[in-house]
Amino acid sequence: MNLLPWRTALLSVLCLAALTVATAKDKPKKTKAEYMGSVTCQGCHEEISRAFEKNPHFIVESHSKHGWKERACESCHGPGSIHAESASPTDIDNPAKMPPRKGDQACLSCHRNQVTQVGNIFGGHARSEVACTQCHSIHDSARKKPAEDCGSCHVATLAEFQKPYRHRFQEGGIRCVDCHNPHGREIPTALRVVSANEPGCFRCHGDKRGPFTFEHAPMRMEGCRACHEPHGSANPRMLTRQEVRLQCLECHSNLSVAAGTLGGPPPAFHDLRSSRIQNCTICHVKIHGSHVNRSLLR
Numbered sequence: 666m667n668l669l670p671w672r673t674a675l676l677s678v679l680c681l682a683a684l685t686v687a688t689a690k691d692k693p694k695k696t697k698a699e700y701m702g703s704v705t706c707q708g709c710h711e712e713i714s715r716a717f718e719k720n721p722h723f724i725v726e727s728h729s730k731h732g733w734k735e736r737a738c739e740s741c742h743g744p745g746s747i748h749a750e751s752a753s754p755t756d757i758d759n760p761a762k763m764p765p766r767k768g769d770q771a772c773l774s775c776h777r778n779q780v781t782q783v784g785n786i787f788g789g790h791a792r793s794e795v796a797c798t799q800c801h802s803i804h805d806s807a808r809k810k811p812a813e814d815c816g817s818c819h820v821a822t823l824a825e826f827q828k829p830y831r832h833r834f835q836e837g838g839i840r841c842v843d844c845h846n847p848h849g850r851e852i853p854t855a856l857r858v859v860s861a862n863e864p865g866c867f868r869c870h871g872d873k874r875g876p877f878t879f880e881h882a883p884m885r886m887e888g889c890r891a892c893h894e895p896h897g898s899a900n901p902r903m904l905t906r907q908e909v910r911l912q913c914l915e916c917h918s919n920l921s922v923a924a925g926t927l928g929g930p931p932p933a934f935h936d937l938r939s940s941r942i943q944n945c946t947i948c949h950v951k952i953h954g955s956h957v958n959r960s961l962l963r
């Protein structure tokens with residue numbers, strides 16, 4: 666029988682044990698913090714604790730269904746025993762001071778399954794590490810509501826709403842969140858234009874929803890943005906082109922056919938130099954889709 670492997674094995678076990686003891690001595694393991702309950706926090710954080718009774722999150726404190734009854738503070742701040750003893754701010758989690766991904770985890774542990782969060786990982790905010798706490802304040806009820814504060818970062822979008830043809834954003838007629846879910850959307854960017862119509866535009870422009878017997882193809886394929894600038898435009902009807910005619914010919918010309926894109930050129934009787942014909946939507950009134958006419962004439 667060859668004993669050598671056994672000896673080697675024994676030796677390495679001993680070495681390992683020695684190593685473990687050594688590291689344990691070098692770095693005494695911090696005792697793990699434990700949950701204390703909200704009463705403990707209240708002892709030193711009287712004001713915040715009292716205000717918390719009116720917080721939407723108070724239901725976490727008062728109701729057992731969320732699993733944090735009487736220890737709601739620690740559902741976001743983590744177990745607080747060490748901090749309660751040291752009273753040092755470095756011994757307790759503050760989601761607003763943590764790296765975004767980590768801070769968000771605390772919030773998402775409860776909010777992940779909410780319908781509005783389904784698209785979170787595809788959203789520009791999550792991808793660019795805009796934390797929940799950058800928009801939402803938990804304790805500061807005086808802070809601006811998140812829906813009123815999008816423009817603080819999106820300055821360029823705000824400027825688009827200054828253009829001559831636009832939704833009446835400044836007058837309070839529309840909000841960013843009427844068209845956008847700030848938490849992202851569930852359809853990845855590959856399909857983004859299709860999602861651009863839903864649900865935002867149709868909520869107010871229900872007549873454009875269809876289904877139409879004769880649909881104008883780009884409505885489904887590309888969405889409203891194929892022809893409109895939703896934030897604001899220099900062109901009437903918020904079109905992406907100066908004139909309706911140019912909008913149409915972008916897709917309905919020999920050029921676009923040659924390019925293998927989109928719709929065919931208008932039939933020959935359309936004399937494109939005639940001003941009568943140039944006003945395409947005088948005849949093609951049902952430009953978004955028709956229930957009765959294939960050529961979108963009525």
Ligand code: HEC
Pocket residue numbers: 701702703705706707708709710738739742744745746748749750751752753754755757758759762
């Ligand atoms: C013994 C008193 C004491 C107790 C008990 C206590 N804290 Fe604190 N806490 C403090 C002090 C002091 C500070 C620092 C205050 C400051 O910086 O203004 C602080 C700061 C904090 C901060 C801010 C940390 C930061 O970096 O911004 C949080 C969050 C916090 N406490 C949560 C809690 C929670 C949750 C509990 C209950 C588990 C709790 N505290 C219990 C004394 C206490």
Ligand code: HEC
Pocket residue numbers: 703706707710713714717722737738739740741742759760761798801802803804805
């Ligand atoms: C839903 C998550 C959540 C709950 C529940 C919560 N906090 Fe906070 N707390 C935060 C966040 C986020 C901040 C950072 C500032 C803010 O958003 O208002 C914070 C900040 C603090 C601070 C630092 C002071 C400040 O205003 O910045 C203290 C102290 C604190 N919380 C104590 C408590 C106590 C005590 C409770 C329970 C009564 C509690 N928190 C419950 C999320 C929470």
Ligand code: HEC
Pocket residue numbers: 721722724725731733740741760771772773774775776797798801803
């Ligand atoms: C322990 C579970 C839990 C955690 C952790 C939690 N929440 Fe909540 N949150 C709730 C519950 C429960 C409600 C209220 C019930 C509801 O409307 O769904 C709520 C409500 C909200 C609301 C709506 C408030 C309103 O005015 O209606 C916001 C915004 C919110 N939470 C943000 C956050 C953020 C940001 C964090 C992380 C800092 C967080 N939550 C952490 C459970 C939690």
Ligand code: HEC
Pocket residue numbers: 787788789790793795799800811812814815816817818819841842845846847849850
């Ligand atoms: C703290 C800064 C900040 C605030 C506040 C903010 N955003 Fe953003 N937003 C960003 C960043 C960063 C991106 C990613 C880069 C980009 O696309 O410009 C982004 C991307 C977006 C996008 C692009 C689509 C996507 O999800 O990829 C939309 C739409 C958007 N934000 C809407 C909003 C709305 C609506 C609000 C207000 C509720 C808002 N934002 C508030 C920083 C912010």
Ligand code: HEC
Pocket residue numbers: 769772773776779781782785790795796797798799800801811812813842847848
């Ligand atoms: C860019 C800003 C922004 C960010 C980042 C953000 N929110 Fe919101 N959140 C909003 C706005 C604005 C509303 C109100 C939407 C409305 O009025 O339709 C809202 C609403 C909510 C609500 C109320 C219910 C609902 O779903 O509409 C909850 C809960 C919530 N947010 C949680 C979170 C959590 C958790 C995170 C981080 C993962 C987060 N939010 C990140 C801006 C933001």
Ligand code: HEC
Pocket residue numbers: 815816819822823832839840841842843844845857858860861865866890895896
């Ligand atoms: C009338 C509906 C509507 C309103 C209101 C609206 N948006 Fe948009 N927004 C859109 C559409 C549609 C897109 C294009 C989405 C796509 O291509 O998938 C878009 C795109 C964006 C983008 C991506 C970059 C870009 O310009 O293509 C950002 C950022 C953005 N919006 C922010 C905002 C902010 C901030 C507000 C409020 C100041 C706002 N939006 C208001 C409909 C709207």
Ligand code: HEC
Pocket residue numbers: 830831832833838839840843844861862865866867868869870889890893895901902903
């Ligand atoms: C909150 C309701 C609301 C939503 C959501 C909405 N709109 Fe509008 N839209 C209006 C109103 C109201 C008008 C009439 C003009 C005005 O008074 O602002 C209008 C006008 C328009 C016009 C015609 C402008 C003109 O000069 O006649 C276009 C084009 C338009 N919207 C496109 C869109 C698109 C595309 C979307 C989605 C990206 C959208 N709208 C989402 C309310 C809305």
Ligand code: HEC
Pocket residue numbers: 862866867870873874881883884888889890891892893902904909912946952953
């Ligand atoms: C193929 C291009 C095209 C697409 C795609 C398109 N539109 Fe239009 N839209 C137009 C044109 C052109 C006009 C101007 C019609 C005219 O000359 O009166 C218009 C006008 C409008 C108007 C103002 C007049 C009216 O009919 O109420 C609204 C609102 C509108 N569009 C909303 C939408 C919405 C919402 C979508 C997406 C669901 C959409 N459009 C998609 C081309 C388009």
Ligand code: HEC
Pocket residue numbers: 881882883887891892909912913914915916917927928929945946949952959960961
């Ligand atoms: C973004 C590209 C695009 C724009 C802009 C556009 N169309 Fe179209 N259009 C199409 C496509 C694609 C079809 C479907 C062609 C097919 O099925 O062969 C179509 C179909 C049509 C049809 C029905 C004819 C048919 O072959 O089914 C008419 C009429 C029409 N468009 C008129 C217009 C007018 C008028 C405008 C300007 C207001 C316009 N289109 C703007 C792409 C566009």
Ligand code: HEC
Pocket residue numbers: 910913914917928929930931932935937941942943944945946947948949959960962
């Ligand atoms: C004076 C009315 C009128 C004007 C203006 C007009 N059209 Fe037409 N267009 C028609 C009629 C009528 C038909 C249907 C012909 C048929 O059914 O055979 C048609 C057919 C079409 C078709 C093919 C539809 C099909 O069913 O195959 C396209 C594409 C088209 N028009 C595009 C345009 C464009 C682009 C403009 C603007 C430059 C325009 N039209 C201006 C009356 C008009």
